[in-house]
Amino acid sequence: MGKPRNTTLIVLAFFAIYVIWGSTYLLNKIAVLELPPFMLASFRFTTAGVMIFVLARMLGIAIHVTKKQLLNTIFAGFLFLSFGNGVVVWALRYVDTGFAALEISAQPLVILLFMRVLEGKKIQPMSVVGVILGIVGIYLLVSQQQIINKENSVVGMIMIFACMLSWAYGSLFVAKADLPSNYFVNTGYQMFTGGIMLALMSLGFGEKWIAPNHWSFDVQLVMVLLIIFGSILAFTSFNYLLKVVSPEKVATSTYVNPIVAMILGWYFLKEEITLQSIVAAIVLLTGVYFINTKKTLAILERFKK
Template identity: 55%
Template sequence: MDGSRINSKQGCTFAVYQNYMKPIPSKVLIILAFIAIYIIWGSTYLLNKIAVTELPAFFLASVRFFFSSILLFGLAKITGAKIGISKRQLLNSLIVGFLFMVSGNGIFVWALKYLDSGFAALLASTHPLFVLIMMRLIDKKKMKTKSIIGVALGIIGMYLLVSQKEFVTDDDTLIGILMIFVCIIGWSYAGVFVAKADLPKSPLVSTGYQMAIASVLLAIISFALGEEWTSPLIWSSDVKWSMILLIIFGSIVAFTAFNYLLKEVSTEKVATSSYVNPIVALILGWYVLDEQLTTQSIIAAVILLAGVYFITSRKK
């Protein structure tokens, strides 16, 4: 075989390799990212509910984000992303990590000790409503007619949801509901903040720093509250699998997709995950954990999601 044929064959092989290694188009990445935050995040309510029945909430969240951050930095290194970070980016990562993962996740998981996962997911579906209010307060954006209708429907849906005696049974339940709304407010502000904040360009690096910082903060809170830390070796198989899925899919895949979307599309479009997450959570909670699915909850869900539709579909 002569040299020209060898070079020709090598060129074809390299061309095929280049074809496979071409970067995925941004539109495809955006679609995949939306699928991740729609479906995967909808299932995390169930996974967190399973894990928090055995593990303390802040310990659970700290361990989850610790291992997630290690894996994220490893993936960033493999893909050649720049790991370095400026002081401004570190400060912004601290703010976002606290709002998203300490307040938005750690406290939320703690509240799941007292609430059904599907019920909590429906409360979380009010997220776009709070995003809209934040944007009104921060960016001074005037509310359109559709937005006002959406807010009204959201308030009605929330009332129908939290007024059910089947769910609001004692003071602990009321505290759980209150804490979830605190989480939603913090999460909503963080979403608006991230869209403009100076953060590492790589979603892997950005999410990795946020989770690493959150892990430390959650560990401090856990020790301060006197939570018991246990070895994964003694966890039940259900909790182990829940933690693995939360780390790989809930943290790495979905949260990286979330950070990516906040930089690529509007905050309001990212908030549309609130359409799908509660439905996925309600079905899984009912099917796997035999959680209650009342007629009033279904009506509240329809009204809440209708409100979310009006908020997120309004013209700019």
């Protein structure tokens, strides 16, 4: 009985990080056109963290953690949320949703390179092909003149790449760190502490905070979706999967996220999907596929253990 239930939970968790997270690019883009980016992200994650703690108490789930676990969740919250997500939200002011998702889709490539540099793990031949294709795909993506010529687009690209590095390192850190055993509680601490750090970043950059009753109806709706589905549900699923499967398997969400983001951006925001972007997506995601060969995944599984 336990095994089928666990399998179902894993499938649902993958759906959350594949499809729901793919839609958050659109939701963040709609919100950040009206709200300051770090204030937006801080409100989203702090609110989600508080809601998780309230739900945990209602369900009788203990939220006590050790000092080491608290410090680890704070560090993970910074890598994933304060920097890894907050700066992406900022960058969405200057780049399209599909572009941002495609650039971040190179995350498996970065995880592999991190494992090589930080842990001395050998890169398998098929993965070398994947790395080369990934680099070519990223070049095709970021070299488009119609994108480069947009105001602050290059800065946006660079900052999204930095966020991708943060998420990649965070994925490896979380896979081995001492964190709260309950994934719901783990998510709550990461979101709450990450949200507080984002609030400090917002104040540091002098952002003007806007009360929710002054937001447009569209942004109010978007924030509800971001908090409940994009934050609580999807991020809990993400933390759960990082503990039960390899970090590289979790990173395969990058196959689906860009496609979801591009379609939604095109449909709702009339964002242009160029032929070069399509070619870049094919090359880049093919590279990610080569990285995710069975031999490579076996190396990653051994690394996790």
